[in-house]
Amino acid sequence: MPRNTPAYAATVTANVTPNGRDCAAPEPPLSRQDIEGYGQQWLYDCQFRQHSPRTTEFRQHVIDKLVWYLDQQSQTICQAADIRGFLAYVTTGHQQPGGRWNNRIMTKPVKPATVHRYFRELRTLFRWMVEEGVLSRSPMDSIRAPRVPQDQIKPFSRQQIEALLEAAGRSLYPLRDKAIVLFMLDTGARATEVTGAKICNLDLRNHTCVIDGKGGRRRTICFGRATAKALLQYLRLKDRQDTSAIFLAEGGRTPGEPLDRTGLLHLVYRLGKSAEISGVRCSPHTFRHTFAVEFLRAGGHLFSLQTLMGHSSLSQTQRYVALAQADIQNQHRQFSPADHLQDKPR
Numbered sequence: 001m002p003r004n005t006p007a008y009a010a011t012v013t014a015n016v017t018p019n020g021r022d023c024a025a026p027e028p029p030l031s032r033q034d035i036e037g038y039g040q041q042w043l044y045d046c047q048f049r050q051h052s053p054r055t056t057e058f059r060q061h062v063i064d065k066l067v068w069y070l071d072q073q074s075q076t077i078c079q080a081a082d083i084r085g086f087l088a089y090v091t092t093g094h095q096q097p098g099g100r101w102n103n104r105i106m107t108k109p110v111k112p113a114t115v116h117r118y119f120r121e122l123r124t125l126f127r128w129m130v131e132e133g134v135l136s137r138s139p140m141d142s143i144r145a146p147r148v149p150q151d152q153i154k155p156f157s158r159q160q161i162e163a164l165l166e167a168a169g170r171s172l173y174p175l176r177d178k179a180i181v182l183f184m185l186d187t188g189a190r191a192t193e194v195t196g197a198k199i200c201n202l203d204l205r206n207h208t209c210v211i212d213g214k215g216g217r218r219r220t221i222c223f224g225r226a227t228a229k230a231l232l233q234y235l236r237l238k239d240r241q242d243t244s245a246i247f248l249a250e251g252g253r254t255p256g257e258p259l260d261r262t263g264l265l266h267l268v269y270r271l272g273k274s275a276e277i278s279g280v281r282c283s284p285h286t287f288r289h290t291f292a293v294e295f296l297r298a299g300g301h302l303f304s305l306q307t308l309m310g311h312s313s314l315s316q317t318q319r320y321v322a323l324a325q326a327d328i329q330n331q332h333r334q335f336s337p338a339d340h341l342q343d344k345p346r
Contacts, residue, residue, distance in 0.1 A: 027136055029077040032070050034134075039063035042128050050216060054192070062121045065090075065101065080139040083122060087146065090118050112148045119145055153319060154280045155290035161185060163275035170274065173250045177271065179227070179234040180247055180264070184284055186223040188291030188309050190214065191261050191284040193221075199235070200242040204228050209246075213310040221308060292317070296324035 030038075043063070046056045069086045070078060090110065093100030100106040119140075126138035156164070161181075168177035184194060193211045201210040207228050213219050223231075231246070245258035259267075264284055272282025280286060288309070295305050306317040 029079045030129075030135075030139075032067060032076050032078065035063065035067055035070070035078055038129055038132075038134055039067075039125065041132075042125055045128065052214070052216060058117070059121055059125070062118055063125070066122070068101065078139075080142050083139060084143060087115060087119060087122075087143075091115050091146075112146060115146050116148045119143075153289050153293070154286070155293045156277075156280060156286060160275070160277050160280065161290070163277065164271050167271045167274035171271065175230070175234040175237060176247065176250060177267065179230040180267065181271070181287075182227040182230045183223065183246075184287035185291055186227040187221040188288045188295075189221055190288065190310075191264050193310075194284065195245065195247065195259050195261055195264055197246045198242075199240055199244050199246055202231070202246060204232055215312075217310060219307070219310050289320070292320040293324050296320055 040063075043056060043060055046059060066078070066083075066086055069089055070076075070082065073082070073085070075082055090100075092109075094107050094109050096102075098104060100110075123138070123140040126135065126140045129135045130138050164181055165178060168174060168181050171177045180194070183189070183197075187209070189197070189211060190213070193213060197209055197211050203209065207223050207225070208220050209223070210218060210220050235246070247259040247264075249255055249257050249259045249263050268282055268284055268287075292305060292309060295308070296302070302314070302317060302321065305320070306314055309317060311317045
């Protein structure tokens with residue numbers, strides 16, 4: 001029987017005793033068609049509430065894969081047990097003969113944080129269904145969140161940063177690549193924030209740039225003289241409109257178009273390979289880690305760092321404190337005033 005109909009409501013009401021206690025059978029489980037139909041309504045809700053395109057795209061992916069999993073299991077309904085099975089498959093699907101999602105190239109395990117993201121999006125979906133009156137309670141209520149070990153933050157060393165800048169200078173587009181490396185290092189901007197930055201929001205005189213951050217939250221990021229100089233040298237290469245992206249794709253299939261996130265990932269990977277970087281992941285996010293740690297090492301304030309990085313809570317920023325303090329402790333061991341006194345002859 002379709003939900004949210006008078007007939008369905010009457011059936012539920014008929015199974016309530018005079019004292020108000022519910023003696024009805026458990027709520028009928030969602031069907032596969034329910035997941036598709038209400039899932040699409042959920043995506044429409046995401047769009048008019050102006051969630052980011054990446055968020056909406058991933059939520060579409062989660063719905064599609066959950067429906068795919070139910071089909072693979074020949075399941076016409078979706079209950080808590082099926083959701084547990086789906087999350088287990090996300091975790092172990094790479095071990096299947098055909099690869100995860102029957103894709104032969106998907107043979108590597110996903111990170112625990114990725115599994116947790118699937119869990120969060122499903123929890124959000126079913127909570128939305130409860131709010132809409134589709135369900136009286138979410139099947140996710142009985143499913144515990146997967147454990148996510150704290151990631152070990154590994155920033156670039158200063159020698160590695162110098163090597164990356166040298167590699168940028170040897171690339172096919174040295175002015176652009178050097179400007180990108182310095183911009184990421186000096187601002188801690190996310191990959192999508194770097195590629196989405198526009199000339200009209202760039203202030204080279206005051207060394208600031210207004211960007212559209214995560215969740216559509218605008219913020220101002222800052223950079224120093226070296227980065228401003230590199231940006232000016234790059235932007236002088238050709239005339240641009242104010243609405244143009246700062247960083248453009250120079251090669252590939254879309255030369256002259258804004259550099260996209262995938263292009264930035266490939267660029268950083270190539271620079272890391274040229275610079276022979278090892279022991280640390282060479283990605284735009286590692287530049288973000290490096291910015292945070294170097295900012296704190298130089299004496300920057302934790303609350304200022306939170307604002308600059310666009311963190312919604314201070315707990316996100318505090319992850320970097322331990323690594324910065326470890327560096328301070330090493331410096332103290334090397335330059336302890338009291339120890340130096342003991343080393344001097346009396």
